[in-house]
Amino acid sequence: MPTLYHHPVSAASRFIRLVFREYAIEAELLEERPWEQRRDFLALNPAATLPVYVDESMHAICGAGVIAEYIDETCGALKRDRRLLGDNVLERAEERRLMDWFLLKMDNDVTRHLARERILKTIMSKEHGGGAPDSKALRMARNNIKQHLRYLDWLAGSRNWLAGDKMSYADLAAAGAVSVLDYIGEIKWDEAPQARQWYQRIKSRPSFRPLLADRIRNLPPVSHYADLDF
Amino acid sequence: MPTLYHHPVSAASRFIRLVFREYAIEAELLEERPWEQRRDFLALNPAATLPVYVDESMHAICGAGVIAEYIDETCGALKRDRRLLGDNVLERAEERRLMDWFLLKMDNDVTRHLARERILKTIMSKEHGGGAPDSKALRMARNNIKQHLRYLDWLAGSRNWLAGDKMSYADLAAAGAVSVLDYIGEIKWDEAPQARQWYQRIKSRPSFRPLLADRIRNLPPVSHYADLDF
Numbered sequence: 001m002p003t004l005y006h007h008p009v010s011a012a013s014r015f016i017r018l019v020f021r022e023y024a025i026e027a028e029l030l031e032e033r034p035w036e037q038r039r040d041f042l043a044l045n046p047a048a049t050l051p052v053y054v055d056e057s058m059h060a061i062c063g064a065g066v067i068a069e070y071i072d073e074t075c076g077a078l079k080r081d082r083r084l085l086g087d088n089v090l091e092r093a094e095e096r097r098l099m100d101w102f103l104l105k106m107d108n109d110v111t112r113h114l115a116r117e118r119i120l121k122t123i124m125s126k127e128h129g130g131g132a133p134d135s136k137a138l139r140m141a142r143n144n145i146k147q148h149l150r151y152l153d154w155l156a157g158s159r160n161w162l163a164g165d166k167m168s169y170a171d172l173a174a175a176g177a178v179s180v181l182d183y184i185g186e187i188k189w190d191e192a193p194q195a196r197q198w199y200q201r202i203k204s205r206p207s208f209r210p211l212l213a214d215r216i217r218n219l220p221p222v223s224h225y226a227d228l229d230f
Numbered sequence: 231m232p233t234l235y236h237h238p239v240s241a242a243s244r245f246i247r248l249v250f251r252e253y254a255i256e257a258e259l260l261e262e263r264p265w266e267q268r269r270d271f272l273a274l275n276p277a278a279t280l281p282v283y284v285d286e287s288m289h290a291i292c293g294a295g296v297i298a299e300y301i302d303e304t305c306g307a308l309k310r311d312r313r314l315l316g317d318n319v320l321e322r323a324e325e326r327r328l329m330d331w332f333l334l335k336m337d338n339d340v341t342r343h344l345a346r347e348r349i350l351k352t353i354m355s356k357e358h359g360g361g362a363p364d365s366k367a368l369r370m371a372r373n374n375i376k377q378h379l380r381y382l383d384w385l386a387g388s389r390n391w392l393a394g395d396k397m398s399y400a401d402l403a404a405a406g407a408v409s410v411l412d413y414i415g416e417i418k419w420d421e422a423p424q425a426r427q428w429y430q431r432i433k434s435r436p437s438f439r440p441l442l443a444d445r446i447r448n449l450p451p452v453s454h455y456a457d458l459d460f
């Protein structure tokens with residue numbers, strides 16, 4: 001059976017898990033701790049990033065963007081109305097821009113810092129960087145999140161879905177990042193009513209259920225995390 | 231006429247300039263200083279990243295990866311043997327993995343730090359971060375470059391081109407990054423003989439000439455920069 005190496009705290013992994021569920025692609029989920037630099041994992045993906053998809057023939061496809069294109073080419077392009085990339089080149093360009101926005105820019109500005117300081121450092125051993133959070137990194141990320149939440153709110157308010165009329169990779173990429181931040185209560189939903197409505201819609205999809213069941217050891221989510229009507 | 235917003239010190243911009251030349255796509259080049267956060271540029275690309283391509287109909291396509299896919303869909307897919315993305319899904323996945331490697335991972339580990347500390351800080355005004363280089367950032371990047379050069383050497387030695395039999399986006403992405411670092415003499419070619427042969431081949435292509443003519447004010451390149459037989 002194909003395998004998806006992922007981590008519940010990785011926004012990019014969550015994005016691909018949503019894509020797989022939307023397309024009903026079966027894959028065994030294996031939790032990987034990339035900071036441990038496991039030798040067999042580095043052999044699959046020398047960049048040591050998540051997620052990595054290993055298909056039936058043992059080909060490793062590395063990174064969320066690369067997996068998303070691979071899945072579109074092998075599966076999505078046949079789905080007609082349910083395809084998660086747009087039908088024309090400009091729609092696809094906008095969807096890809098927003099995938100990069102949420103999985104690269106927002107990750108660099110916000111997500112990976114809050115995930116690391118507030119979640120991963122409680123899991124990591126001392127030699128891998130575990131310990132108390134760095135208050136400077138927290139402050140920087142919490143400052144940056146405001147601009148990202150405003151942008152998300154603007155996108156959600158001015159379009160039906162984030163990249164246009166149809167739900168696309170852009171929504172699932174954004175949802176992957178937002179769900180990590182929402183787990184630890186870092187999203188101030190009161191300040192972004194239109195983003196909240198968008199998230200309620202996407203959170204209600206059956207594909208989202210496994211993400212809402214994710215639990216991190218010794219760190220329960222905020223009370224509204226799995227609540228569809230928060 | 232279509233426009234490409236770029237900067238000579240941006241590896242991702244150089245990659246797209248190579249792609250345009252290989253496909254003989256005409257575009258006016260406009261040099262942009264993204265650190266100045268020019269309002270009109272932010273309206274094109276709120277992420278403030280380079281490059282940005284604005285087509286005849288004034289649609290802005292933002293970021294090297296997104297432009298590369300757009301150009302493949304509108305132009306490359308018709309080029310048969312000269313297409314810069316592979317013919318099958320696994321080839322394309324490997325090419326995209328290496329594009330990410332050279333434009334995201336190597337950029338984070340090495341390229342943007344050396345470019346910033348050694349080049350951009352000599353151009354930037356003080357308010358935008360100009361000034362003396364940060365020796366800690368230089369040391370970190372120079373330490374990381376060794377692993378990247380070894381990997382490039384290994385790829386160049388074990389395959390005809392970096393991602394396989396044919397020249398692809400992977401080679402042009404790598405060449406974009408390498409050419410920035412070579413301008414300031416940060417590549418120790420003696421330590422990577424196979425990477426050197428690969429770079430000699432790609433540097434000799436007509437598409438490369440405009441890059442070799444790039445000059446940064448008050449900072450001439452190392453003597454071998456434009457030499458095809460270095």
